[in-house]
Amino acid sequence: MIFQGATILSMGPGAEPLQGDLRVVDGRIAEIAPAILHAGSAEERIDARGCIIMPGLVQAHVHLCQTLFRNMADDMELLDWLRRRIWPFEAWHDAESMAVSARLGLWELIAGGTTAILDMGSVRHTDELFAAAEDSGIRYVGGKCLMDHDDGQVPAGLLEDAAAGLAESRRLIERWQGAADGRIGYALAPRFAVSCSDACLEGVAALARERGVGIHTHASENLGEIAEVKRRSGRDNVRHLDACGLLGPRSVLAHCIHLQDGEAELLRDRGAHVAHCPSSNMKLASGFARVPELLELGVNVALGADGAPCNNRLDAFREMQLAGLIHKPRYGPRALPARRVLEMATLGGARALGLDREIGSLEPGKSADLIVLAPTAPDQVVAGSPEAAVVFSLGREAVRDVMVAGRFLKRDFQLLTIAADRVVAGARKAWARLARAFPDLAEESRDA
């Protein structure tokens, strides 16, 4: 098939925006050129005049398991947010609510132009997340959350002995790594150093090496978190993760806001990736990651919306806009221009997921993971820089088509792989059960 007449932001090395056509053959990008000769009536033509075609957005840090809890944990800082709300909620999940939480999140992500995610599950019901991702057609790397350290504030339903958590991770790797023609991958997910013993972290490092899978964790999001790790280990947080063997070219650390002396260089030296989540970082009052400095050092930085209860939407466009805005007051107006932000949201994400040879840019031979943006309102008609348009003026409502590996997941603004009415019905049922389990929630929200 040929997409015709678009502005193409290929994000290939050094590539400028191009006016032209893009051909997809057998799920891969075959050709990009100012005008592609049509192969005959058997080849489908898709009118993309006035549209922007670009690589699908990659979010390198999300929590599908939390989507049901949107708007239920506002105005709190991280450790309170986790202990008073998110952990009790995650412990409450059964298989059915986990599946609906995942589908609700996938619906929002795909509709909004996200084609690949790195997801952190909860401790239990991880198969539900993988199954939902497989059905949805998204490109998915995920893994069950590991939490084996009891500081007296973790609900019993989430605590798990390190050996049991690693054994379950191993089972999940066997079941899901490489599933759906390679569209599904596994990443081991120790929650953060506060929740994990050294034995757990060291076990993760060993299993990741043995099975060739990635590692996905949170790091240095909050000063209280860093103080707690220091008290237990005597080390700064990122140094502690490194001492346990967790930093390497397949490691993704979400946030990295409060890096201590030398830790940014350590990330660079190990080839570890950072997932920048600006909306979450502001809403939890966590702070501003020093992203321009990390990029300058040569650390790969990707973007992510984190979980729905901390931002409160899984919107890659909003993360791009915020990433493009929030660093300018500190670093000046030239910090993170639109092109750089787009790279973080596409190739940067692909690198973090270990998939940059396959996705992240539109180049012949790569998988056809792409989105088509069609301005639908007069204020969205694109003039000037298309890169600035995507980052600063368009939003997710402009996402007309979403394709992963040559398959449409959304076309002409219609979602094709998720039955929205069934997801809404399932979510309503789960919310009713949640309200019965947490009857004080409404009252507590007012007091918080």
Ligand SMILES: [Zn+2]
């Ligand atoms: Zn997170």
